[in-house]
Amino acid sequence: MVALSGGAVKTVAGDGILTVDFRTDFAALPYSNTTGDTAIGFEVDILSEAATRSELVMEPAESLGEFSPAALHHLWLAEKGDVDVVAQGLFPGLYAYLEAYADDEQFRGIDAARAQSPALFTDPYYLEDFGFAVNVELHPEIRSLADLEAGMTVATYEDAAADLWVVENLVPNGIDVSRVTNGSVLSPLSAAALAGNVVGVIHSLPVIEVLAADIPEIEIVDVIDADVPVAFAVDPSNESLHEALNEALAGMVADGTYQTIYDRWFTNPAGSVVP
Structure with a gap:
């Protein structure tokens, strides 16, 4: 149920409160994370500023910091209208992913019928590249994607x-893919360090940089210039909020606020900045 907020934009809680679900179950700065009970990160700062420009006050959902197994489960909160916005480093292609893999036994059988009421995605606030990280102690021969061979x-x-990218670009060449559940205690990097049959990990570059920093034997040996748009998912019944957030994001890019926030959290090439 969408209640009237204190301003012109409607929200779930009303009273000018923008309720947001952040992914905070693993230390994946600079997207979003927690310090104590406080949400921090690039997404947090971007959305907080966008909320202010929409005459709203951002508040994390009560699930802050709790484990949830997959981005699609978080997306469900927006689809049902339980929260106003989901900020999970989501890409609009998630619905195509859902349709393609809903029957996969590794995918936990999420019902594709949910896409009949899809969340509204904002304009992108980030263009995501992927990193290819390798355990160079176990696989010193792998120094780039070009070194991958069929059967690896x-x-x-x-x-x-990144999973869709691998399926579309590497699987046709005979490369196998091992999917790790989002939020798993063992990150793909540590899984690669412990299992010699996995030669490396392909995932979001800023996330993989953070995870690789704590594992000396892991190196990012290649960067994939994917430019995948990353966006916020909005309650599908709230078109006014969707429009307000898009207007706020455009204004932040135009006046330089976006760049200031980006520089606070990222050292990636400027190609990952929304133009």
Whole structure:
């Protein structure tokens, strides 16, 4: 149920409160994370500023910091109208992913019928590249994607944009894919470090940079210039909020606020910045 907010934009809670679900179950700065009970990160700062420009006050959902198994499960919160916005490093192609893999036994049988009431995605606030990370102690021969051969296995996060990229670009060449559940205690990088049959991991570059920093034997040996749009998912019944957030994002890009926030969290090439 959408209630009237204190301003012109409607929200779930009303009273000018923008309720947001952030992914905070693993230390994947600079997207979003927690310090104590406080949400921090690039998505948090971008959405907080967008909320202010829409005359709203952003508040994390009560699920802040709790484990949830997959981005698509978080997306469900927006689809049902339980929250106003889901900020999970989501890509609009998630619905295509859902349709393509809903019957996969690794995918936990999420019902494709949910896409009949899809969330509204904002304009992108980030263009995501992927990193290819390798355990160079186990596989010193792998120094780039060009070194992969048929029969080798790479790991990806389930329901992530990189998974679709691997399926479309590497699987046809005989490369196998091992999907790791989002939010797993063992990240794909540590899984690669422990299992010699996985030669490396392909995942979001900013996330994989953080994870690789804590594992000395893991190196990012290649970067995939994918430019996958990353966007916020909005309650599908709230078109006014969707429009307000898009207007706010455009204004932030135009006046330089977006760039200031980006520089606070990222050291990636400027190609990942929304133009």
